[in-house]
Amino acid sequence: MNNSYLKIEESNDELFIIFYGKFDLYLVSTYQKQIDSIKRQNLKTVNLDLSNLDFLDTAGAIFLNTLQNDLLSQSKKVKIISENKIILDTLELTQHTKNINLDTFKTENFMGKIGKNFILNYKSFLSFIEFFGLIFVAFLKYIFFPKTIRFREIFFEINESAIKAFFIISITSFLIGLVVAYQSAYQLKLYGANIFVVDMLGISILRELSPLITAIVIAGRSGSAYTAQIGAMKITQELDAMKTMGFDPFAFLVLPRIIALMIMMPILIFLSDMMAILGGMIIANVDLAITTELFLNRFNEVIDIKHFYIGIIKGPFFAFLIASIGIYRGLKVKDDTQSIGFNTTKSVVESIFAVIICDAVFSIALTNLGI
Amino acid sequence: MMGVVIEAKNIKTVFGDKVVHNGLNFKINEGEIFGLLGPSGCGKTTLLREIVMLQEIHSGSIDVLGMDVAKISHKNAQNLRQQWGVLFQAGALFSSLSIAQNIALPLYEYTDLSKKMIDEIVKFKIDIVGLKLSDANLFPSEISGGMKKKAGLARALAMDPKLLFLDEPTSGLDPISARDFDSLILKLKELLGLTIIMVSHDLKSIYDTLDRAAIIDDKKIVYEGALDNIASIDNKFIQTFFGESYE
Numbered sequence: 372m373n374n375s376y377l378k379i380e381e382s383n384d385e386l387f388i389i390f391y392g393k394f395d396l397y398l399v400s401t402y403q404k405q406i407d408s409i410k411r412q413n414l415k416t417v418n419l420d421l422s423n424l425d426f427l428d429t430a431g432a433i434f435l436n437t438l439q440n441d442l443l444s445q446s447k448k449v450k451i452i453s454e455n456k457i458i459l460d461t462l463e464l465t466q467h468t469k470n471i472n473l474d475t476f477k478t479e480n481f482m483g484k485i486g487k488n489f490i491l492n493y494k495s496f497l498s499f500i501e502f503f504g505l506i507f508v509a510f511l512k513y514i515f516f517p518k519t520i521r522f523r524e525i526f527f528e529i530n531e532s533a534i535k536a537f538f539i540i541s542i543t544s545f546l547i548g549l550v551v552a553y554q555s556a557y558q559l560k561l562y563g564a565n566i567f568v569v570d571m572l573g574i575s576i577l578r579e580l581s582p583l584i585t586a587i588v589i590a591g592r593s594g595s596a597y598t599a600q601i602g603a604m605k606i607t608q609e610l611d612a613m614k615t616m617g618f619d620p621f622a623f624l625v626l627p628r629i630i631a632l633m634i635m636m637p638i639l640i641f642l643s644d645m646m647a648i649l650g651g652m653i654i655a656n657v658d659l660a661i662t663t664e665l666f667l668n669r670f671n672e673v674i675d676i677k678h679f680y681i682g683i684i685k686g687p688f689f690a691f692l693i694a695s696i697g698i699y700r701g702l703k704v705k706d707d708t709q710s711i712g713f714n715t716t717k718s719v720v721e722s723i724f725a726v727i728i729c730d731a732v733f734s735i736a737l738t739n740l741g742i
Numbered sequence: 743m744m745g746v747v748i749e750a751k752n753i754k755t756v757f758g759d760k761v762v763h764n765g766l767n768f769k770i771n772e773g774e775i776f777g778l779l780g781p782s783g784c785g786k787t788t789l790l791r792e793i794v795m796l797q798e799i800h801s802g803s804i805d806v807l808g809m810d811v812a813k814i815s816h817k818n819a820q821n822l823r824q825q826w827g828v829l830f831q832a833g834a835l836f837s838s839l840s841i842a843q844n845i846a847l848p849l850y851e852y853t854d855l856s857k858k859m860i861d862e863i864v865k866f867k868i869d870i871v872g873l874k875l876s877d878a879n880l881f882p883s884e885i886s887g888g889m890k891k892k893a894g895l896a897r898a899l900a901m902d903p904k905l906l907f908l909d910e911p912t913s914g915l916d917p918i919s920a921r922d923f924d925s926l927i928l929k930l931k932e933l934l935g936l937t938i939i940m941v942s943h944d945l946k947s948i949y950d951t952l953d954r955a956a957i958i959d960d961k962k963i964v965y966e967g968a969l970d971n972i973a974s975i976d977n978k979f980i981q982t983f984f985g986e987s988y989e
Binding site for chain 2 (some may be wrong): 603604607608609611612613615616617618646
């Protein structure tokens with residue numbers, strides 16, 4: 372059945388390339404090889420004979436056009452022999468698109484890419500600063516017009532993003548307390564320094580572990596939820612609808628979430644403190660033979676109240692970072708579904724990172740202040 | 743009687759380095775149904791978003807009810823927003839609220855009406871757009887696309903606005919619902935004296951409802967006025983869109 376082939380005839384300085392049957396996508400590379408193998412130096416005229424061709428697809432036509440341009444640029448004469456109107460039309464059509472300037476398809480060079488990336492990052496940095504500005508302005512409005520505070524939304528969010536997290540935070544903290552105590556018990560026993568487990572647990576949990584654990588759980592649980600909720604509202608144009616009705620999304624959606632989390636974070640950290648210490652106390656009792664009474668007496672003696680306050684004070688800062696990054700990412704969602712996933716991931720990663728940076732800053736500042 | 747409610751002068755819109763509108767001028771009179779038409783990608787929806795202050799214009803000015811939206815103060819903007827209603831393409835109902843709550847929301851926020859009164863108003867709006875009262879407590883996720891549009895319209899009408907913006911009100915509706923929607927819009931215009939601005943692709947609905955239209959093509963307004971003589975305008979889009987299909 373396959374009677375498509377290429378015939379090449381040479382006479383003096385003239386070349387005839389005769390196409391038979393059909394010329395489509397699947398034949399391009401075969402023909403290319405055949406034609407490339409012809410020595411071209413001495414040729415003056417090339418005749419592309421299409422009169423025996425019954426069918427030419429656009430790939431074939433593009434190939435013929437490229438070949439023609441190639442030959443013309445080598446200053447050879449090219450003749451196309453065909454009377455089939457459809458084939459000539461196909462050739463003309465592909466010729467036409469070839470003449471369109473392909474500026475938009477230009478590949479960028481290395482410096483261009485760096486520049487573009489830089490501008491992109493710079494712009495997203497600016498938009499983040501703008502976001503903080505908008506939060507600040509909305510906050511001032513709350514302060515000067517207390518009537519506009521959305522108490523209902525704040526309480527709703529307190530329940531949704533904090534109270535419903537009580538259980539998971541309790542369990543996680545309890546286990547962390549358990550594990551830390553268990554690991555240190557083994558080391559402390561070697562030196563007979565059993566009682567120091569209280570010092571260790573008290574300071575590490577109250578000061579560092581509880582705030583961090585709470586922040587990480589909340590970032591993964593509530594921060595990501597903020598991004599997804601607000602992102603979905605953006606896609607369904609709910610945010611636009613609010614704006615046209617004159618409801619400021621910052622007053623309705625953003626601030627209630629931030630305020631709710633800032634109020635609840637210290638309480639969650641307190642809960643986490645209790646549960647982690649409880650876990651440690653159980654291990655001290657079982658593994659190191661420190662009775663509950665002894666544990667609590669020692670705790671009272673050696674653990675300064677400042678450690679507890681430092682841990683609690685971090686709460687609102689962490690909460691602000693988690694909530695604002697979560698919401699910012701939600702507002703960045705574009706009109707496609709992939710964008711929600713992308714921004715949710717980013718929101719969790721960025722907020723945990725921001726929390727750890729913030730914690731490091733606290734650590735350095737407080738140590739230098741001698742607290 | 744026929745005052746100008748919206749006047750656009752020399753609007754220029756630019757996205758990145760792509761110019762979408764280059765010097766648009768048009769006027770919308772009180773009490774008419776005005777269409778923004780044009781081929782896809784010509785920036786009809788963008789123009790609508792600019793009028794309702796969701797998007798900033800690059801240069802030029804838009805006066806809505808006598809206020810320039812580019813230089814409007816916050817207070818005037820809030821005032822203006824209570825005088826218009828916007829129906830988005832997919833309704834854009836608040837997904838955490840039921841239909842009735844969606845409609846009641848602006849009333850609760852902006853008025854001190856009693857709950858009983860608001861309930862009455864909500865009932866009336868649900869009825870006037872052709873929804874069943876039994877649907878009032880359903881959530882947006884539980885209703886069909888056509889119902890979402892009707893509920894969105896009811897919400898847009900909640901504050902008895904002077905202006906109503908519709909973004910492709912009949913797209914995605916079956917032909918029967920689409921015609922119902924058209925007659926609903928005409929009825930509302932008659933009953934409430936609304937000025938309606940709509941973006942549409944639906945030829946039937948364009949002929950049935952519009953008083954006047956502006957046609958955007960190639961960054962400019964190529965035609966503004968009544969549709970009666972439109973087929974005689976020499977423009978490629980107008981010819982393909984209105985030319986042969988004109989009954």
